[in-house]
Amino acid sequence: MSQESDKQRLRIGLCGLGTVGGGTLRLLTTKQAEITRRVGMTLDIVHVATRRPDASLQELGIRISQDVFDVARNPDVDILVELMGGFEPALELVLLAIENGKHVVTANKALIAVHGNVIFEAARKKGVVVAYESAVAGGIPIIKALREGLAANSIHWLAGIINGTSNYILTEMGERKRDFPEVLKEAQQLGYAEADPTFDVEGIDAAHKLTILAANAFGIALQFEKIYTEGISKITTADIAYAEELGYRIKHLGITRITPKGIELRVHPTLVSERQLIANVNGVMNAVVVKGDSAGSTLYYGAGAGANATASSVVADLIDIARAGKDDRTGSVIPPLAFSNLRTDLEILDISEIESEYYLRISAYDRVGVMAKISQVLTNYGINIEAVIQKEPHGADLEKGTVPMVLLTSRILEKTMDIAIGVIESLDEVADSVTRIRVELFNDEIA
C-alpha cells in the first residue's frame, strides 16, 4: 500500500471480482507506477467485496468484505467501483455509496440504462460523479467522445455494432456459410456467448447500450422502456448471401437518429453497404459511427468486451475523477448525460413511425405472374422495387415447389410496410411469412 498522504491518494472500493473486477484489480495493482505518472496521484484499492476472498488480496493490505454494503459504508473509500452487474443489489449499493458522498464508477449497462435517471439525480444532489464509460463498447472511449470530444456538435444520428457476440455470429455465418444454431453453439464453446445467450442474441444487451448512447447524443433522459429491440436469431445464411450479392452486409446495429417527428431508437439486424467502413467490422469487434453537424461522420472501433478492454475504461473513469481532484464534490462539471439540462420535448418514436428502405425475402409458389402480383401490392402502397434477385429453386424450395424472391425497396414508413407485408403474406401464391430486414443508408433527416 502506498505511503502518500490521503491528499495524494484516491481510495478505491471494488465490488465484484468476476471477469471485469479481476481485470480491474490486476490493472490497478500491476500498473500503479505508470498510472501515478499520468495522474500525479496514487490510485489505491483499499477495500474489496467478494464472495471468494483470496489470500493475495490480504497480502496487498486490502480490506476484504463478503458484504458489498460494507464498501459503501467505509468512510476510507473515495470511489466505489461496481462491477457485479445485474439490478440487485447493484442499485441499492450505488445509491448508498452516493448517499455517503462517494463517487461511483460502474460497468453495469443494464443498471444505467434502466435506473440511470434515478442514479444521476441522486448523484447531482450529492455533487458526486457517476461514470460508466466501460458500460458501452468496452475499451472504446465512446462516451467520452460523445460527451466531450464532440461536445460542439448537434448529433444527427449514431449507429453502432455494440454487441460482440452477435457480430461474431453474423461474421462466422457469412464467412463459413453455417447457420445460426451451429455458430451459436460454437461461440458458446469458445466463451464468446453465454450459456443463456438471450441477452446478446436477442439484442437486449445492445438495447441497454444504445439507450445510454442516445441519451448522451441528444441530451435526453434514459428511456430503455421505449426502445425497439430485435435480435439476430432469425437471420439465415441465405439472407447473408443475398445481401452480399446486392452489395450489402448484414450487421446487428443499434441506430438512434433525431428526425422532425422525434427520435428513432432501435436495435435490429440491418443491411449496410459493403462500402461503409462499419460493414467491414468483423468478429467480436465493436464500432460506433457518430454523425455530428460540425465534425461530420466519425467512427470509433475496438474491442467491445473482455476483462482487459473493459478494465481499461473502468480505470480511465477513475483517472478522470482523480485528475478532476478527488475532493471535487461539484460533481456536475461534466454532466453524466453530456448536457446540463436534458431535453423533454423529444419523443421516442414507435418503430411503426420510422422510415427505412427494406430487404424482403418472400417464399412464393413457382407460378406464372407471382412477381407481378407482389409488385402490384407494393406499388399500391407507394413502394418501389430498387433491386430484385430471383433464382431457380433448389433444395428445400424445389421439394416444396417454392421459389425465393428477394427485393430491395424504396424508402417507406414502417407501418405502411407492415400493411403491405400483411397483404403479400395473404396472397395464395406466397408460401410463408415474409422476412423483412431494414436497410440503413446513414442519411440525416434534419437539414
Next chain:
Amino acid sequence: MSQESDKQRLRIGLCGLGTVGGGTLRLLTTKQAEITRRVGMTLDIVHVATRRPDASLQELGIRISQDVFDVARNPDVDILVELMGGFEPALELVLLAIENGKHVVTANKALIAVHGNVIFEAARKKGVVVAYESAVAGGIPIIKALREGLAANSIHWLAGIINGTSNYILTEMGERKRDFPEVLKEAQQLGYAEADPTFDVEGIDAAHKLTILAANAFGIALQFEKIYTEGISKITTADIAYAEELGYRIKHLGITRITPKGIELRVHPTLVSERQLIANVNGVMNAVVVKGDSAGSTLYYGAGAGANATASSVVADLIDIARAGKDDRTGSVIPPLAFSNLRTDLEILDISEIESEYYLRISAYDRVGVMAKISQVLTNYGINIEAVIQKEPHGADLEKGTVPMVLLTSRILEKTMDIAIGVIESLDEVADSVTRIRVELFNDEIA
C-alpha cells in the same frame, strides 16, 4: 452579447479569421444556446483580431483589432484562440497570452510540434491550459482518446493516416490509375491541395501531427527534429497496382512504436494489408489506430481537415476548459502531453535502426539469371523473399529491354536493407535505382 455575470461567461479572444477561424466564429455564434445547454456557461467571443474587419462582427458587439497582441493583452479575455498558423507571430502571441494568465486553444500543429515544449513549460508555470485537439486529425478527438480515454494503457504503437491530401491523392491514383502529377493538379483545382503542396505531399504536415501523437502516447517531449519523413511524390500507379496484387494498399502512414531499442517515429508511404480496417480509409478521411496493452487496438476515423471539422475540435477544447471552471488556474489537471512527468529515458531511433518488411521494385535488364543474382544478394544479408511478381515487360520497359521485378521481403534492420539495396543497384543487370516501400504489419515489439 450575453448578459450573464462574468462568472457564467467564458470570454474568448479569437486570433485569425481564415478557414478555421471563420468556422469557429460561425460555430460559436450560431450554436450558443446548445453549447450553453451542455456547459452551463456561455462561451462568448468578445475580441477578434483580423486584418479583414467585418461589419457583422461589430453588430455582434465584438471588439476588433488589427493587432493580434491586443487580444493577448486584453484583461477581459479568458481564453486566447490562436488560429493563424505558422510560427510568427503565433509563438510570441501564445507566450504573451500565457504570461498574462490566459488559457490558450490552438489548431497550430507546426507550432505545437516545434515549440510545444517551451509553450507547455510556460503554461505549467502560470497554471493555465494549452489545448490543441484541433491540431491533429481535425474533428477526430484523438488527443482526448490518448490522454484520457486510453489513460489506463501503456501504448505499444500507433499508426495513422493523418494527412487528408496525401490520402486523397493515393486513393485517386489507385482507383483511377492516374499518376501522381496529374492527380495532384486536380486536387489543387478542387481545393484539396495547396498551391504549394510540399507540406502535405512531402509528409511535413503528417510529421508535425505524428510528433504530437507520439508525445501523448509515450509521455515524452516533442521531438520534431528527430522524425523521419518521406512523402508520396515518388509512388507510382504501378506500385499501387503491384501492392494490390499482393493483397496490400499503399497508405501514407505516421507510425510510432516503443521497442526495446527506443521509439520509432516515422512518416512514409506504407504497404498495409487490405484486410486491415485502416487500409479501407479512403479519400480525404483520416484514421488513427492505437494499440494499448489493456484496450487492445482501437481505431478513430473521421474528417481530418476543413473549417467545420476543425472548429468542432477547437470548440470542444473551449468546452473542456469551461467545464473545468474557467477560473481554474491549476492548469495541470490534465497534463498537456498526457503525463505529469515526461520520460527522458527513451531515445528516438534513427530510421536506419528500425526493423521492417519491405516492398522492393527493381527494374532489371531482361537477362537469364538476374532473379537468381538478386536473390543471392538478399540471402547474403539474411533477407528472405516472401512473395515475387515478375511479368512480361511492356511499354517503356519493352523499349528499354528491362523487366520490373517486385519482391516482398522478410523482416530486416533498415540499415542492412540499405546495404543490400546498394549492392543490388550496383549489379550490371539492374537498370535503375530500387524503389523501396516499408510494409507495416502492426505488430508489437514489446512483450
